[in-house]
Amino acid sequence: MPPPLQPIPGSYGWPVVGPLRDRLDYFWFQGPDEFFMKRMKKYQPTVFRTNIPPCFPFFDGVNPNVVAVLDCKAFAHMFDVEVADKKDILVGDFVPSAAFTGNVRTCAYLDTFEPNHAQVKRFAMDILKRSSKVWVSELLVSLDEMWSTVESNVSAKGSTNFLLPLQRCLFKFLTKSIVGADVSKSPDIAKSGPIILDAWLALQLLPTVSINVVQPLEEIFLHSFRYPSFLIRRGYNKLADFIGSKGTRKQTNLTRVHYGLTEEEVVHHLLFILGFNAFGGFSVFLPGLLGRLISDQTLQEQLRVEARKNGNVDLSFDSVKQMPLVQSFVYETLRFKPPVPTQFARARKDFRLSSYDASYDIKKGEVLCGYQPLVMRDPKVFDDPDSFKPDRFVGDKGAELLKYLYWSNGPQVGSTPNEMNKQCPGRDYVTLTASLIVAYLVRRYDSITGDGLTIRTVQKAMTK
Numbered sequence: 001m002p003p004p005l006q007p008i009p010g011s012y013g014w015p016v017v018g019p020l021r022d023r024l025d026y027f028w029f030q031g032p033d034e035f036f037m038k039r040m041k042k043y044q045p046t047v048f049r050t051n052i053p054p055c056f057p058f059f060d061g062v063n064p065n066v067v068a069v070l071d072c073k074a075f076a077h078m079f080d081v082e083v084a085d086k087k088d089i090l091v092g093d094f095v096p097s098a099a100f101t102g103n104v105r106t107c108a109y110l111d112t113f114e115p116n117h118a119q120v121k122r123f124a125m126d127i128l129k130r131s132s133k134v135w136v137s138e139l140l141v142s143l144d145e146m147w148s149t150v151e152s153n154v155s156a157k158g159s160t161n162f163l164l165p166l167q168r169c170l171f172k173f174l175t176k177s178i179v180g181a182d183v184s185k186s187p188d189i190a191k192s193g194p195i196i197l198d199a200w201l202a203l204q205l206l207p208t209v210s211i212n213v214v215q216p217l218e219e220i221f222l223h224s225f226r227y228p229s230f231l232i233r234r235g236y237n238k239l240a241d242f243i244g245s246k247g248t249r250k251q252t253n254l255t256r257v258h259y260g261l262t263e264e265e266v267v268h269h270l271l272f273i274l275g276f277n278a279f280g281g282f283s284v285f286l287p288g289l290l291g292r293l294i295s296d297q298t299l300q301e302q303l304r305v306e307a308r309k310n311g312n313v314d315l316s317f318d319s320v321k322q323m324p325l326v327q328s329f330v331y332e333t334l335r336f337k338p339p340v341p342t343q344f345a346r347a348r349k350d351f352r353l354s355s356y357d358a359s360y361d362i363k364k365g366e367v368l369c370g371y372q373p374l375v376m377r378d379p380k381v382f383d384d385p386d387s388f389k390p391d392r393f394v395g396d397k398g399a400e401l402l403k404y405l406y407w408s409n410g411p412q413v414g415s416t417p418n419e420m421n422k423q424c425p426g427r428d429y430v431t432l433t434a435s436l437i438v439a440y441l442v443r444r445y446d447s448i449t450g451d452g453l454t455i456r457t458v459q460k461a462m463t464k
Contacts, residue, residue, distance in 0.1 A: 006358040010039065010048035012065045019055035019064040026053050027210050027223055032341065036070060036371045046071040047355050052092050052342075052369055054207040058225040063093045066344070066369035067353075067362065072378045072404050074355040075343075075370045079410050079421070084345035084368070086422050087111035092344050093367060096204035099229035102240065102268035108276065113348075118419040119259045123266075124273055125417065125425045126258070131177040132429075136316055139433065142173040143440055151458055159456045162290065167194040167283055174278045179270055181246035189242050196235035197275045198283075203227040239275070243267050277426065282433075285339040287453055289434055292333065292388075293441065294450045299390055303329065304442040311439070320435040328393035330434045331405060331412070335376040336388055338407040343370045356380060372406065 012018050026035045039050055048068055055064040069075050078084050088095045090108050098105060107124055110117040146162075146169035153160035171194045175183050183190040206222045213222075229236075244267045261269065293300060303326055311319030320326060347366045352359050362368070377385035381404045382392070393401055405412040408430070410423030417423040424430070441448065447459040 002352075002354055003356065003358050005352070006045075006360060008047060008049055008067060008360045009043040009045060010050055010068075012049055012051055016056050019051040019053075022051035022064070023053040023055050023223070024219070028215050028219055031210065032371065033373060036068060036374050039068070040070055040374070045355060045358060047074050047353065047358070047360055050369075053223060054094050059094065059207070063367070066092065066367045067360075069353070069355075069368055069370050070374045071355055072375060072381050072406075074353055075372075075375045075406060076411075077351075077353050078343055078345040078368055078370055079406070079415075079423070081112045081421060083348050083351045083362075085111050085113070085348040086345060087114065089344045089346050089367065091205065091208045092342070092369065094208055097226070097229050100200065100204050100232070100236070101272055102236075102264070104265055104268040104272075106269060106272040106276075108272070112420055112422060119261070120269060121419040121425065123259045123261065123269060125419075127178060127270070127273060128426055128429060135173075135177045135429070135433075136436065138173040138176045139436065140315065140440070142169040143437065145169065145172075147441075147444065147458075150455060151460075154455060154458055159450070159454055161453045162455055163287060163453050164194075166286060166290075167198070167279075170194075170279055170282050170286075171197070174274055174282075178274050178278060179243050179247045181243060186242065186246070189239070192235070193239060193242075194279070196232070196239055197279050200232045200236055200275060201280050203229070203232050236271075240267050240271055243270055243274075277424070281339045281426075281430065285334070285337075285430070286434065286437070288337050289330065289333045289438070290441075291452050293329075293438060294448045294455060295452075297447070297449070299329070300442060300448065302390070303438060304446075307439040307442045315436055315439055315443070317432045317436065320432060320439050323435065323439055324394045325391055326435050326438050327431065328398060329390040329438060330431055331393040331402065332388060332390055333434075334407040334431070335382070335392070335405055336373070338372045338376065340407070340409075341372050343372060343406075343409065344368065370406075375406065376404075378404070 013021060026032060030038065039048055040046055046069065050066060050068050051064040052066045053064065054062055069078065088109050095109065107117065107120040110120060146165045149165045150160055150162055168190070172183050172190065175181050175193070183193060204227075207226060211218065211222070244263070247270065306323050306325045310322040345368045347362045347364050347368070349364050351362055353362050376382070379385050382401065392398055399413070402412040403414040408424040408427040410417070410421060410427070412427070412431070415421065415423060417425045417427055444461060445458050446461045447457065448455060449457045
């Protein structure tokens, strides 16, 4: 029997005043975690009405009203394509200018019911399939270069921040794998590429995220207006020209034949996959993963024992599949700190949304907002949900939990990324790549010390 029907609690407040108040709470007085937690405690259910930035005064046409869904059962409705419309709803009702992507609507903003979604999604999945031939080898080469740089910096300075070497590593291996272009043959692109992508991502997303700078400066200068694309146009065009001229020509020709894309469209889709999905996603996720690893010596040793005992001598996706603790550590990091914390969907039609204790009528056009760091701490699904447990996903019980791990715009198991859904086509590439990086580190080093983004000492293993 479905749970009883109830009205959705909460309020959007007075026009202008309500959204502005919620915006200040979200960015300034509370922060996203506290913003959702306080309202969840106030209204009791995990489903309620609130406002999500951006809003007044300079975001014409953006509706901040959302229905928050903060438990696993309610959250799952956001991935049902029959009721969840994903057209232009990646970051709530706010859509950065298409000029940021060469006036091409990329797959992330397309709904599954749009006629060109299937062809662009197939294109993305095909690109990843082709990249698999060199993915691991290019990653390992780039990791060797990165950690040699880190070792030199630690030796010379006593400590080092690993973020810039990590981003250069990511940019090099992803560009070679996804685009088929070798940035080592273009020193200018190798140096400036990560910086350009960071700026390109920031200009699109800054109105919707908090970066914890001094208030009220952040509110005034970062959250009050859209950023124009011309600020990054020169850098973006530089990368687009590089991809167009140095990317694999055979790949471009094949995509025109199979997917009906022009060569210009191919370049912009490739750049979005490279810069937004892959480089951007890894740049958010990996620093937290590595920061937790290097700050926990006990965890390092547990992972080291497994990584050196299991798998083949040479690391590969198959070998890390034989390391359940390494994979569980990656999954638990994704549960605790997903790279995309908020998910959105617009109701395609009137439907009834079910939570654990109640059902709610959702009207066509209403926007659902799921804040994953809280959804992934649902106590009805995860034992001791506020504790980080590296072995949470080990064994049969842990494997069962993977169907509630929604970090990829869908569950980790129980569905497959395909042209009919919005799940990240690189879902398994992300988890296996992160697992491979962890295994690489604990095989390479007998000890790494540091905290956050800072590495203080590294002790290399006698043998890898």
